[in-house]
Amino acid sequence: MIGAQQTASEVERRVVGQAAIRVVGRLDSAEAERPEYNFLTGACRKRALLLKSGSMFVHQPEVPAPILVNFPFPPYATRESEVAVDVDEEDIEF
Numbered sequence: 001m002i003g004a005q006q007t008a009s010e011v012e013r014r015v016v017g018q019a020a021i022r023v024v025g026r027l028d029s030a031e032a033e034r035p036e037y038n039f040l041t042g043a044c045r046k047r048a049l050l051l052k053s054g055s056m057f058v059h060q061p062e063v064p065a066p067i068l069v070n071f072p073f074p075p076y077a078t079r080e081s082e083v084a085v086d087v088d089e090e091d092i093e094f
Helices: 013-018 042-048
Strands: 022-024 055-059 067-070
Touching (some): 042 055
Antiparallel strands (some): 022 055
8 A cells, every 4th residue: 555645643543553664754843743753763853854845764674764865856857958868779778
């Protein structure tokens, strides 16, 4: 199951508890103190208050600490002029 919600405190507690992968973007200070975010370290909670758009913490079972992930903007080229390199079919390995 994949879900998205503005705040984890608004989701049924059992659903949040069963989630293996958790993604957290910018939080307000009251939400950051909620028990649903106990998987974040104290430093991550403080940093989550200041995250910019496109930045988020990802927590998953294989890594014992949350990882900060940044997505570039825009996440894809919207115009031909934004493509840095032309790729020929001969260059692609299958």
